[in-house]
Amino acid sequence: MTPMTTSSSNSALRELISFQIGAQEFCVDIMSVREIRGWTPATPLPRTPVFVRGVINLRGAVLPIVDLGSRLGLQMTEPTERHVIIVTRIEEQLVGLLVDAVCDIITVRDDQIQSTPDVASDLVQQFVKGILSMEGRMISLIYLERVLPDREAEAA
Amino acid sequence: MDPLEAIKVTFFQECEEQLSELESGLLAMEQGETDSETVNAVFRAVHSIKGGAGAFSLEPLVRFAHVFETTLDDVRAGKLAPDNNVVKVMLRAADVLADHVRAARDGGVVEEARSQELAAALEALNGEAPLAPIASEDLDDMPGLEFIPLTVSDDDGFGDDFGFTPLSAGIIDLEPEGPALRRWTVQLRPKNALYAKANETGLLLRELKRLGDIQVSIDPAELPRLAELEPEQAYLAWTVVLTTDRSQSDIQEVFEFVDGDCDLTITADDVPSSLPTLDEANIDEPFDVMALIQQAQADVQAAPAAAIMAEILAAPAPAPVFAASAPSIPAPLAATAAAAGVAPDAAHGAAAQQATIRVDLDRVDRLIDLVGELVINQAMLAQRVTESGVPRSSNIAMGLDDLEHLTREIQDSVMAIRAQPVKSVFQRMPRLVREVAAMTGKQVRLVTEGEGTEVDKTVIERLTDPITHMIRNAIDHGLERPEVRVAAGKGPEGTVRLSAAHRSGRIVIEVSDDGKGIDRPRVRQIAIDKGLIEVDSNLSDEDVDNLIFMPGFSTASSVSDISGRGVGMDVVKRSIQGLGGRIAITSRPGQGSTFTLSLPLTLAVLDGMVVSVCDHTLVAPLTAIIESLQPKAQDVRAIGPDAYVIAIRDTYTPLIDVGAMLGYRTTPLDPTKGVALLVEGEGGARAALMVDAIQGQRQVVIKSLEANYRQVEGIAAATILGDGRVALILDVDNVVAARRREKARSDAKLAAAG
Numbered sequence: 001m002t003p004m005t006t007s008s009s010n011s012a013l014r015e016l017i018s019f020q021i022g023a024q025e026f027c028v029d030i031m032s033v034r035e036i037r038g039w040t041p042a043t044p045l046p047r048t049p050v051f052v053r054g055v056i057n058l059r060g061a062v063l064p065i066v067d068l069g070s071r072l073g074l075q076m077t078e079p080t081e082r083h084v085i086i087v088t089r090i091e092e093q094l095v096g097l098l099v100d101a102v103c104d105i106i107t108v109r110d111d112q113i114q115s116t117p118d119v120a121s122d123l124v125q126q127f128v129k130g131i132l133s134m135e136g137r138m139i140s141l142i143y144l145e146r147v148l149p150d151r152e153a154e155a156a
Numbered sequence: 157m158d159p160l161e162a163i164k165v166t167f168f169q170e171c172e173e174q175l176s177e178l179e180s181g182l183l184a185m186e187q188g189e190t191d192s193e194t195v196n197a198v199f200r201a202v203h204s205i206k207g208g209a210g211a212f213s214l215e216p217l218v219r220f221a222h223v224f225e226t227t228l229d230d231v232r233a234g235k236l237a238p239d240n241n242v243v244k245v246m247l248r249a250a251d252v253l254a255d256h257v258r259a260a261r262d263g264g265v266v267e268e269a270r271s272q273e274l275a276a277a278l279e280a281l282n283g284e285a286p287l288a289p290i291a292s293e294d295l296d297d298m299p300g301l302e303f304i305p306l307t308v309s310d311d312d313g314f315g316d317d318f319g320f321t322p323l324s325a326g327i328i329d330l331e332p333e334g335p336a337l338r339r340w341t342v343q344l345r346p347k348n349a350l351y352a353k354a355n356e357t358g359l360l361l362r363e364l365k366r367l368g369d370i371q372v373s374i375d376p377a378e379l380p381r382l383a384e385l386e387p388e389q390a391y392l393a394w395t396v397v398l399t400t401d402r403s404q405s406d407i408q409e410v411f412e413f414v415d416g417d418c419d420l421t422i423t424a425d426d427v428p429s430s431l432p433t434l435d436e437a438n439i440d441e442p443f444d445v446m447a448l449i450q451q452a453q454a455d456v457q458a459a460p461a462a463a464i465m466a467e468i469l470a471a472p473a474p475a476p477v478f479a480a481s482a483p484s485i486p487a488p489l490a491a492t493a494a495a496a497g498v499a500p501d502a503a504h505g506a507a508a509q510q511a512t513i514r515v516d517l518d519r520v521d522r523l524i525d526l527v528g529e530l531v532i533n534q535a536m537l538a539q540r541v542t543e544s545g546v547p548r549s550s551n552i553a554m555g556l557d558d559l560e561h562l563t564r565e566i567q568d569s570v571m572a573i574r575a576q577p578v579k580s581v582f583q584r585m586p587r588l589v590r591e592v593a594a595m596t597g598k599q600v601r602l603v604t605e606g607e608g609t610e611v612d613k614t615v616i617e618r619l620t621d622p623i624t625h626m627i628r629n630a631i632d633h634g635l636e637r638p639e640v641r642v643a644a645g646k647g648p649e650g651t652v653r654l655s656a657a658h659r660s661g662r663i664v665i666e667v668s669d670d671g672k673g674i675d676r677p678r679v680r681q682i683a684i685d686k687g688l689i690e691v692d693s694n695l696s697d698e699d700v701d702n703l704i705f706m707p708g709f710s711t712a713s714s715v716s717d718i719s720g721r722g723v724g725m726d727v728v729k730r731s732i733q734g735l736g737g738r739i740a741i742t743s744r745p746g747q748g749s750t751f752t753l754s755l756p757l758t759l760a761v762l763d764g765m766v767v768s769v770c771d772h773t774l775v776a777p778l779t780a781i782i783e784s785l786q787p788k789a790q791d792v793r794a795i796g797p798d799a800y801v802i803a804i805r806d807t808y809t810p811l812i813d814v815g816a817m818l819g820y821r822t823t824p825l826d827p828t829k830g831v832a833l834l835v836e837g838e839g840g841a842r843a844a845l846m847v848d849a850i851q852g853q854r855q856v857v858i859k860s861l862e863a864n865y866r867q868v869e870g871i872a873a874a875t876i877l878g879d880g881r882v883a884l885i886l887d888v889d890n891v892v893a894a895r896r897r898e899k900a901r902s903d904a905k906l907a908a909a910g
Contacts, residue, residue: 043772043882045861045868046818055865055874055882060529062874062882064865093864148865 012110018103018139019086021069021077025103025139027132032088032144036102039083050076053098058087065096066147073123090144097147106139108132113141167208171257174201176583178250183586186243195238198246199228203412205257217256220271224249227278233405242281249274251587337368337401339425345393350417357394363410368400397425517613520573527563527570528857528876534563535878575610575757578656578665581619582607585627585654592631599638599648600631605655611663611757618735619665619755622728626667626751627652629724634671634749644746646670662737663757668750674743676700683709701741705729736762736779762858764875764885765833766851770820773883775856775875776845780888782834784850787811787827802832802844809834812891813846818870835888843892858885 017036018027042054042065051070055062065085070076077083077098085096113130129143181198206221227246230236238246252266252274259266342364346357364370375393379385398407407422414420538556546552582604593600611619635641635650642648653668676697683689683703695703703709707726732739737755756762764775765784791803792811800811811832815821825846832844856875859882861868872887 041881043874043884044820045865045884046820046871047869052865055861057532057876057880057882060525060532060859060876062859062861062864062876095864 013107014110016106016108016139016141017086018106018134019084019099020101020103021072021099022074024074025137026068026072026099026142027106027139028086028088028097028142028144030105032090034087034089034094037085037087039079039081039085039098053079056085056096058094058096061094063087063094063096064148065098068097068099068142068147071147072127073121088144090148093148095148106134108134116140164212167212168257168261171205171208171261174205175250175254175257176580177201178253179247179583179586182243182247182250185238186240186247190238192232195228195232199225199232202228202253205253209257209260212260214256214260216266216271217253217260220249220253220256220275223275223278224253227281230282236281245274245277245281247586247590249278251590254587337399340398340400340404340407341421341423341425342396342398342407343393343419343421343423344396344411345419346390346414347417347419348388348390350414351388351390353414353417355414355417357392360410360414361394361396364396364398364407367402367406367410368398370399371397515573520570524570524574527567531563531567531857532876532878532880534559536880539878571612571757572610574613576613576616577608577610578616578619578663579607581616581623582654582656584620585623588624588627589631589652592628596632597637598631598635598650600635601649601651602627603651603653605653606657609656609658609663611656611755615663615735615755615757618731622731622753623654623665623667625724625728627654630667630669630671630749630751634669634673636672640672644672658757659754663755665753665755666750667753668748670748673745673747673749674701674704674741676745679703701743704741705739733779736777738779761855762875762885764854764856766854766856766877766883767831767833767847768849768851769815769818769847772820773851773877773881774814774847775854775883775885776833776835776847777872777885777888778853780835782836782842784831784833787830787832787844787846789828792827800827802827804834804844809842809844811844811846814886814891815846815848817891835892841892845886845888845891856883856885 015030016027042056044054051067053065116128129141178201202225209217255266373395379391589602630652638648651670655666704725740752743749763778801808802811830846859874871884873885
């Protein structure tokens with residue numbers, strides 16, 4: 001879709017997958033996405049933060065599901081069959097992100113990504129790596145490495 | 157990894173194999189099997205280690221291996237009778253050699269005194285034949301220890317491949333001038349196998365040249381016409397007239413690595429000779445094999461030969477035998493040299509063994525995972541078909557049955573790939589027994605049975621420590637001193653028996669001794685002294701025996717080096733339980749004790765009790781469950797504000813509501829509406845776990861939670877059920893201990909309040 005000029009500046013092109021949570025739009029680097037699948041009921045884990053919805057069976061592997069909306073301080077998702085799990089690879093681990101819907105694949109130059117505005121929310125500062133503007137939409141780039149709870153502890 | 161490092165890794169892997177071969181060979185010799193095959197196997201093992209170590213300049217290892225090898229050579233030559241004493245020294249030498257190998261691999265240092273002592277002991281065995289002086293400074297600049305650039309031909313691509321150059325050449329150089337020169341005729345006709353194993357005639361000839369002056373002639377009689385020439389066939393034969401002061405065995409040694417891969421005759425001409433040699437050049441100068449060939453061609457004087465020669469020389473790749481760029485490489489080698497990443501010393505001894513391959517463990521694990529998924533998928537499919545109401549007798553249902561059998565078989569076969577014989581653990585024990593016996597001054601014979609019993613690799617890895625501990629205990633505590641044994645009417649030598657067998661889907665390992673058995677009054681007294689039991693407690697013999705598994709129990713009156721630090725059997729028991737196993741003891745006073753370990757064959761599957769807790773399905777490991785029962789209202793008593801105990805045969809056991817504990821419910825379950833699982837956790841602590849209902853027993857495949865998430869308190873792992881959903885496996889130890897932690901917390905709260 002998005003046409004890009006190839007002879008642009010020295011910054012590299014990258015592809016991102018954008019998705020919706022509530023009314024907001026977010027994206028992650030396509031290279032960290034392994035697959036996208038529909039919601040299946042997760043087995044809840046005891047003694048875990050609320051945003052960890054539990055684990056599901058991903059062809060034999062046990063995959064934790066993070067409710068990204070809840071993680072970002074938005075509302076808890078009430079998952080239905082129409083909800084989507086984006087399976088991402090975060091360093092050595094596979095993690096499923098529960099989102100409302102996947103929008104599209106966008107190609108951007110690094111210099112199109114603006115730094116996160118200095119807004120009040122710590123959560124925003126923590127999880128949003130940068131934002132970009134796309135045909136009038138604002139899309140936030142998720143800081144994947146900080147999504148899992150123990151990584152959060154490391155970062156703190 | 158750089159190629160040299162990679163070869164080194166292979167070398168150390170092979171060393172381990174050689175060491176175990178060495179040990180089993182020596183043990184066979186100890187049993188009286190001193191036939192030449194056994195002795196040769198032992199010799200070969202040491203020789204190969206020395207050869208490889210030389211290539212990597214591992215000098216302490218080379219030095220020790222050399223002394224060892226010299227002694228073994230005497231045995232091989234019949235100069236030294238391998239009686240019991242000799243073999244005993246050699247067994248200890250093998251231990252030191254193993255230490256040297258490990259030190260070289262892991263960068264440690266072997267205790268110099270011990271190494272020296274055994275080297276001296278070995279040298280003493282050699283008797284009248286003192287060693288060739290191998291002083292360390294000589295070794296340092298021994299050419300044989302380096303990667304020798306092969307000057308015999310253009311050595312493109314050879315450098316690393318011949319890393320395992322036999323050391324013999326270097327050592328021989330150091331020997332003093334011998335007496336009379338003799339002339340030998342060596343006839344060498346390589347077979348295909350010689351080249352296939354990346355050996356090369358040119359190198360052998362050069363080795364021979366190191367022994368003295370040589371005259372080489374080539375016999376091309378069997379060389380066919382070019383059209384009939386098989387590029388990978390060995391056609392040429394060599395005749396070498398060697399003038400040397402060395403013995404026949406020295407000459408033979410040159411052909412050590414090609415033994416059996418060539419027809420070799422060595423005959424003495426018995427004429428002291430100083431014949432001029434064909435090639436006056438020094439050792440490092442290449443052999444002019446082309447000259448030999450041409451000379452041979454002239455000898456044959458066949459007219460067509462010249463034509464063929466021309467044809468061949470003109471011919472490109474298909475017949476590189478005579479191509480000028482590789483004068484001394486017969487075709488097979490040219491073909492294999494590039495691929496010859498393996499050490500040439502793999503050439504011997506391998507033929508008789510079963511063909512095996514080394515496979516990356518990750519690949520096997522991946523396969524096991526996939527088969528696990530297949531099993532789950534098959535179960536899901538079967539469930540759906542049943543749900544859809546297809547009759548049992550229909551083709552679909554019958555096909556599914558076949559599929560189920562197949563998947564089971566695939567699963568078993570795949571699991572078998574990871575299975576290894578317990579031999580690798582058992583093999584370490586003879587050394588341990590020798591050491592402990594020497595330290596305690598007892599005479600011990602170790603008998604092992606069922607070494608071929610196979611069990612999953614992960615289980616094997618974690619078996620060594622418990623078995624080591626039990627054998628130490630058996631010798632240190634179980635067996636009596638020789639004089640005591642004789643007084644008791646037994647032989648002075650005690651027997652420790654280590655056996656393994658498969659029994660009903662588990663592996664059973666027994667460690668038994670014929671010692672004095674457990675001294676029950678003493679065990680009882682110690683337990684009372686240490687406050688482990690009440691003075692007046694009424695215990696059966698079995699109960700007393702089991703006291704030794706209690707934490708902090710140690711019967712050794714003096715804390716010895718070997719066992720008895722008070723971390724004994726309870727640690728063993730815990731590690732066995734950690735493997736999902738059980739341990740039992742039987743003992744008869746005066747006749748000995750037997751420890752029986754029963755372990756699952758693999759850690760990848762677990763026998764589980766599938767239970768429901770508030771609409772969730774959980775799995776409890778069957779090994780932890782003692783019994784299950786339905787509590788009656790009068791058996792459950794409240795103790796304190798929110799804690800409950802249950803009376804099971806007059807013993808009050810804490811009651812844990814699993815659902816509440818894991819946060820699945822906030823209002824506690826009515827005990828009379830659920831089922832209690834009586835479990836035993838670490839250290840023997842018992843608790844009754846309340847669940848809603850039992851669904852049944854099932855073997856489940858263990859899936860790690862940590863792989864993609866992290867450890868969760870109270871949960872050991874996860875598994876996937878037949879419906880494709882994830883179920884959590886309870887960590888019973890943690891659940892039982894968590895109750896205590898909570899208790900401690902509330903105690904602290906009370907203390908703070910008071």
